[in-house]
Amino acid sequence: MRVRTVGTIFAKEMLDTLRDKRALVAMLGVPIVLYPALFIVGIQAALFQTNRLERTPSTVAVDAREVGEVRGWIAEIPMLKFTYSRNAEEELRQGKIDAILHIESGTDRILAEGGSAQVIVQYDATDAASNRAAERIAAAFDQKAAELLTARLEEAGLEPAFVMPLVVTRVNIASPKKVTGSLIGTIVPLIMVVMVGVGAFYPAVDLTAGEKERGTFETLLATPAAKSDIVTGKFLAVFTLAMTTGLLNLGSMALTLGSQLSQLRQSSEVPFELRVAPSAVVLMVVVLVPLAFLISAAMMSIAIYARNFKEAQNYVTPFFLLILFPAAMSSVPGAELTATTQFIPIGNVSLLFKGLLTDTATADQVFAVLLSTGAYALLALVFAAALFQREDVVLAGDHGVSLPLRRCEFPPRALPTPGMALTAYATSLILLFYVGTIVQAREPVSGILLTQWVLVLLPPIAIAWYGRARMRTTFALRLPDGRNAIGALLVIVSSVVLILEFGAWYGRAFPIPPELQHQLMELFDVIESRAGLLGLLALVALSPAICEEALFRGMLLSSLRRLPIWAAVVIVGVLFGAMHMDVHRFAATALSGFILSYLVWRSGSLFVGILGHFSVNASALVMQALADQALTAEGELSWLTREVAMRLSAGRDLPLWLILSALAVFILGVAVIEHAAWRAGRRAPDAPRGVTAR
Amino acid sequence: MIRSDRLSKVFPSARGKVVEAVREASFAVQPGEIYGLLGPNGAGKTTLLRMLATILAPTSGHCYVGDLRTDRDPEEARRRIGFLSGNTRLYGRLTPPEILRYFGRLYGMSSRAIRERTEELSELLDMREFVGQRCETLSTGQTQKVSIARVLLHDPPALILDEPTLGLDIMTARTILRFIQGAKARGRSIIFSTHYMTEAELLCDRIGLIHRGTIRAEGTLRELCALSGADNLVDVFLRLVEPEENGAPPR
Numbered sequence: 001m002r003v004r005t006v007g008t009i010f011a012k013e014m015l016d017t018l019r020d021k022r023a024l025v026a027m028l029g030v031p032i033v034l035y036p037a038l039f040i041v042g043i044q045a046a047l048f049q050t051n052r053l054e055r056t057p058s059t060v061a062v063d064a065r066e067v068g069e070v071r072g073w074i075a076e077i078p079m080l081k082f083t084y085s086r087n088a089e090e091e092l093r094q095g096k097i098d099a100i101l102h103i104e105s106g107t108d109r110i111l112a113e114g115g116s117a118q119v120i121v122q123y124d125a126t127d128a129a130s131n132r133a134a135e136r137i138a139a140a141f142d143q144k145a146a147e148l149l150t151a152r153l154e155e156a157g158l159e160p161a162f163v164m165p166l167v168v169t170r171v172n173i174a175s176p177k178k179v180t181g182s183l184i185g186t187i188v189p190l191i192m193v194v195m196v197g198v199g200a201f202y203p204a205v206d207l208t209a210g211e212k213e214r215g216t217f218e219t220l221l222a223t224p225a226a227k228s229d230i231v232t233g234k235f236l237a238v239f240t241l242a243m244t245t246g247l248l249n250l251g252s253m254a255l256t257l258g259s260q261l262s263q264l265r266q267s268s269e270v271p272f273e274l275r276v277a278p279s280a281v282v283l284m285v286v287v288l289v290p291l292a293f294l295i296s297a298a299m300m301s302i303a304i305y306a307r308n309f310k311e312a313q314n315y316v317t318p319f320f321l322l323i324l325f326p327a328a329m330s331s332v333p334g335a336e337l338t339a340t341t342q343f344i345p346i347g348n349v350s351l352l353f354k355g356l357l358t359d360t361a362t363a364d365q366v367f368a369v370l371l372s373t374g375a376y377a378l379l380a381l382v383f384a385a386a387l388f389q390r391e392d393v394v395l396a397g398d399h400g401v402s403l404p405l406r407r408c409e410f411p412p413r414a415l416p417t418p419g420m421a422l423t424a425y426a427t428s429l430i431l432l433f434y435v436g437t438i439v440q441a442r443e444p445v446s447g448i449l450l451t452q453w454v455l456v457l458l459p460p461i462a463i464a465w466y467g468r469a470r471m472r473t474t475f476a477l478r479l480p481d482g483r484n485a486i487g488a489l490l491v492i493v494s495s496v497v498l499i500l501e502f503g504a505w506y507g508r509a510f511p512i513p514p515e516l517q518h519q520l521m522e523l524f525d526v527i528e529s530r531a532g533l534l535g536l537l538a539l540v541a542l543s544p545a546i547c548e549e550a551l552f553r554g555m556l557l558s559s560l561r562r563l564p565i566w567a568a569v570v571i572v573g574v575l576f577g578a579m580h581m582d583v584h585r586f587a588a589t590a591l592s593g594f595i596l597s598y599l600v601w602r603s604g605s606l607f608v609g610i611l612g613h614f615s616v617n618a619s620a621l622v623m624q625a626l627a628d629q630a631l632t633a634e635g636e637l638s639w640l641t642r643e644v645a646m647r648l649s650a651g652r653d654l655p656l657w658l659i660l661s662a663l664a665v666f667i668l669g670v671a672v673i674e675h676a677a678w679r680a681g682r683r684a685p686d687a688p689r690g691v692t693a694r
Numbered sequence: 695m696i697r698s699d700r701l702s703k704v705f706p707s708a709r710g711k712v713v714e715a716v717r718e719a720s721f722a723v724q725p726g727e728i729y730g731l732l733g734p735n736g737a738g739k740t741t742l743l744r745m746l747a748t749i750l751a752p753t754s755g756h757c758y759v760g761d762l763r764t765d766r767d768p769e770e771a772r773r774r775i776g777f778l779s780g781n782t783r784l785y786g787r788l789t790p791p792e793i794l795r796y797f798g799r800l801y802g803m804s805s806r807a808i809r810e811r812t813e814e815l816s817e818l819l820d821m822r823e824f825v826g827q828r829c830e831t832l833s834t835g836q837t838q839k840v841s842i843a844r845v846l847l848h849d850p851p852a853l854i855l856d857e858p859t860l861g862l863d864i865m866t867a868r869t870i871l872r873f874i875q876g877a878k879a880r881g882r883s884i885i886f887s888t889h890y891m892t893e894a895e896l897l898c899d900r901i902g903l904i905h906r907g908t909i910r911a912e913g914t915l916r917e918l919c920a921l922s923g924a925d926n927l928v929d930v931f932l933r934l935v936e937p938e939e940n941g942a943p944p945r
Contacts, residue, residue, distance in 0.1 A: 008799040012788070019787040019828075037880045215783035219844070222777040223800040224769040391750055392706075 005225045008234025013207055017241060023202045027241060030198060031249040031280040043260045044234040049128065057081045058098040058133030060308035061088040068108030077140040092124060098133035099123045114152065181358035186331040188253065192246060193327035193346060196292050197320050199245025203238045204299035209312030217394060231388040235381060238300055242292040250284065280356040290373035291349045295323070297380035304387050308314060308343040330354040341432040342368045345376045372433060379426040382419045407466050416469040421559035424460040425575060428551060430579065432456040444526055448539050460555040475554035480603035483676035488599045490669030492612045495595050496619045497662035501654045503588050508651055512584045533625055541617035545610045552576045552593065552608035553600040565601055572597040592616050602673045623648050696720040696746060696852045696883045701755035703741050715741040716908045718755065723883040728874065730898030734935055738907040739887045740779060743856050745886065747777040759852050773801060776845035778854035786830030789838045790821060793829065794847055801848040815843040816874060819869065835866035842870055848878070853877055853884045871897060891927040903934050910934050925945040
């Protein structure tokens, strides 16, 4: 990828779009003008109406005969204007009067005898003024009834408690902030998704199908810009515009709501308080990134199929309507982020927004939503990029476009493309969400085996086969040479110590919730009781070592051979950490990911990665087992083993001398490997080890 | 030099059938030479030129620009080619200098080189009067001048021009033909396709006649006349193409 080319294309697309009035209206007009205006007009009209109702007395027809002194006090009810009507019900229906008050005849007498008199208020529930009148009458009569009751109780010599054997008080513990959050949390997420969609829609269509229709695509294809650079530049433009529209909306919504809610507060019983924590706002913006990423990439890959603008609109509109369903999940009562819903595309973002607004979202949820949305977004982008590679799609002329990417269309290659590798990664990740969590919950032993050997290992192998990438080179199936083997051994042995120490330190700095820790231990116990320690090692150390290495240090790393080593190591390490879907283990797994990627890159051998991965996983298990043993049988363990195991199980640091010697061995190992690489580089410059031509 | 080595292109079409748009086309264009490609509509000219410009991948065969096989490094190949066709239009919302800056950057030119070259070409192509206007407001002739400027901007050794004078008035067409001759004088290899026989007679050193995907005849104007027994290009063209159109087997 050439940054200059991508930047040039991005800048031109932005300029081009910003000069297009139609795009500007869709992107800026709606959030900045239309929708605050609608909101302000709506709220002001409601306030005006409410105020008017409050100030206007209600006109009430009275049907009250022989009621005696009751007539006197109803005349004193404030804000009521009494009238007489022969045809009261008809007039109420027509809205000429607001309510009809019937008081049972002989009320005076009934009350004096200690009976119950009937009072009936007729009103029209669909009319605001009529509702108000009914409320005013009911409130006045309720008050009068309470007075009468008190008088009767006094007369009978009874305490007020006599008629209130149970007193029920409902106390709302939700802060005003939370009440507001849950109110706006039902609708704001939907608006956000819609707005990001609106922002992405026009540029996604215009930059792909629009460019085809205007006949400028071929001009662009005739330049030295690689197709991947073109798609990246265009995608960045669509993404930026979607993001901008989303942010403008967030801002405009906050300003409008902020100014309007304070006015609404005075006239409402519900305590409103729009104060979202700044950290939640930051998180909302952060979540907006993968959301805009996903929607932009998906819309682009749909629009590119179309031959012209109109056709693209016909394709993208149903997609847009489709994503409104999950987007509306926030307004479903009781819907919240769970182990399943946090992986529903778009829906998870909608629910997370709601969670952030009501202050109930957890770090785990934010992580899971970011990760899964990122995975979907990546798939959509890879798909869009793959479509751009196809000449029948890009130059779509008179004959239509066929959907499948047939195997025979892929040229045979030694190494997989980054697109293939990312597809494998995203596929594995999504399978883990939906299948892995379920099968593991059902039955741990077979669940883990299935997860590893099918969900993690199968996608890269299948995709490498389908994309006709040579297996031997893709998965680095060769033995390391002597120097690399020695260097790698030194690094692995020392890394085991260093990663254990890092885990102890990290666990103190960011403690794992005890229930999570407990869950994991319980799982290990279950496995161990069924398969023994060796079985546990095979299941939790060896099997992931083989399967995960094939995906990460095999396919992913091979696909990045054109990048500088540090970039590949960082990318693969971070993706490896993210795959563990656990915010608490991310740092430690990413760290081991960096080291393993480095070793496999230099040695060109996946076996080194497998050995290293196994050692790291096994050491943690063995230490745990040793700590248990150290507590029971003292004599059998050497002093050092016991010391290390005990310290680790207590979360304390390892002895300093051990850390320092591990560090020294680590550096020595790296030096041996780098020396070997330097010597190899002198023999054959530019050729990374273990890799033939592309 | 541009060379085509047994280029073929097969398109899939409905119900599994295939369309052979170009079959085993071979020719070479030397530096300082203009090669004319003539053929009726649908003969495969555009497909052939698109393959040379690396916009389409050939089903079989290879193209070379100089000593570079284009499928080995298509990006470098495109750097050495200027490609113009009816399908290489310009961005309507950008002005000519903005378009030239955009493409200059994509061709890897420095900002200064782009500026100088834009100045030079604006002068030569007489683009000054409309330099501040967006392309959507330009006439056909003005647009074509900007397209020519775009093709020549990075001064490529190979030019592939698909009907560059289509729909132009005589004045603009003359300006553009002069430019092509100028490029020839500076040692560029030029492939030029047209429907105007007079242009071809005037401009081309050698001519290839393409029909139904294959190059039927190739040579200088005199050679082609001798071959078909006609005394002008129109007759040569008709004699090569017509028998087949009337159902006779190809020679």
